[in-house]
Amino acid sequence: MTPRSFLLSAELADYVRASSEPPDEVAAALIAETAEMAARGEAPPTLQIAPEQGALMQLLTTAVGARRAIEIGTFTGFSALCIARGLPAGGSLLCLDNDAGWTAVAQRYWARAGVADRVELRLGDALETLRGLPAEPTFDLAFVDADKTGYAGYVEELHPRMTANGIVLLDNTLRSGRVLDPRDESDRALVELNAALAADPRWETALMPLSDGLTLLRKR
Numbered sequence: 227m228t229p230r231s232f233l234l235s236a237e238l239a240d241y242v243r244a245s246s247e248p249p250d251e252v253a254a255a256l257i258a259e260t261a262e263m264a265a266r267g268e269a270p271p272t273l274q275i276a277p278e279q280g281a282l283m284q285l286l287t288t289a290v291g292a293r294r295a296i297e298i299g300t301f302t303g304f305s306a307l308c309i310a311r312g313l314p315a316g317g318s319l320l321c322l323d324n325d326a327g328w329t330a331v332a333q334r335y336w337a338r339a340g341v342a343d344r345v346e347l348r349l350g351d352a353l354e355t356l357r358g359l360p361a362e363p364t365f366d367l368a369f370v371d372a373d374k375t376g377y378a379g380y381v382e383e384l385h386p387r388m389t390a391n392g393i394v395l396l397d398n399t400l401r402s403g404r405v406l407d408p409r410d411e412s413d414r415a416l417v418e419l420n421a422a423l424a425a426d427p428r429w430e431t432a433l434m435p436l437s438d439g440l441t442l443l444r445k446r
């Protein structure tokens with residue numbers, strides 16, 4: 227089961243989902259296979275973004291005219307599928323993850339959806355991979371959804387690599403509400419990062435209460 231926002235009742239969350247662009251047959255199959263993996267204990271149950279967030283991310287990718295995108299934290303590939311589908315012909319998405327098993331599922335579904343030619347997967351530690359990329363404006367859109375303690379480092383490394391007005395999306399920035407009562411290292415990392423970004427003149431920042439909190443950064 228893909229996660230519903232902790233901010234909404236189950237009924238309202240269902241309503242939000244039903245009022246957004248529905249996943250097509252390929253995306254629905256990917257969501258179902260990921261849920262089956264979770265039921266078999268092969269993956270945690272809540273890693274995948276919600277379908278309504280996927281719909282927003284595809285829409286945003288197209289609306290900002292992104293041609294080159296990067297994702298940090300790919301898992302079984304649903305969020306990447308949404309970004310890839312929002313890109314124009316000739317666009318590209320670079321996916322960073324360190325799990326070969328989960329991303330093998332992703333690659334199967336990208337092929338099935340006909341977007342495999344625009345997605346490149348690089349396996350390894352995301353921060354190291356990111357540091358190895360040219361430090362020049364490359365990406366129009368970035369999505370960060372990997373280890374929460376790594377977010378601050380990812381945002382720093384992304385900054386020089388984003389084009390002017392480039393958009394960075396950060397997932398889980400409300401930590402199921404625990405930003406008000408942080409309980410672990412990941413919660414505290416997001417509390418610190420949220421405060422730092424709100425005061426950082428290099429970014430225009432908006433934290434949206436969608437799903438588990440989705441922060442939008444625009445490079446000034």
Ligand SMILES: C[S@@+](CC[C@H](N)C(=O)[O-])C[C@H]1O[C@@H](n2cnc3c(N)ncnc32)[C@H](O)[C@@H]1O
Nearest residue numbers: 274275299300301305323324325351352372373
């Ligand atoms: C929350 S899941 C991503 C979910 C995905 N965006 C989706 O919607 O299906 C986080 C992913 O980050 C990856 N990850 C965590 N720490 C990492 C690191 N240091 N380097 C690379 N990948 C990492 C995990 O393997 C996992 O696949």
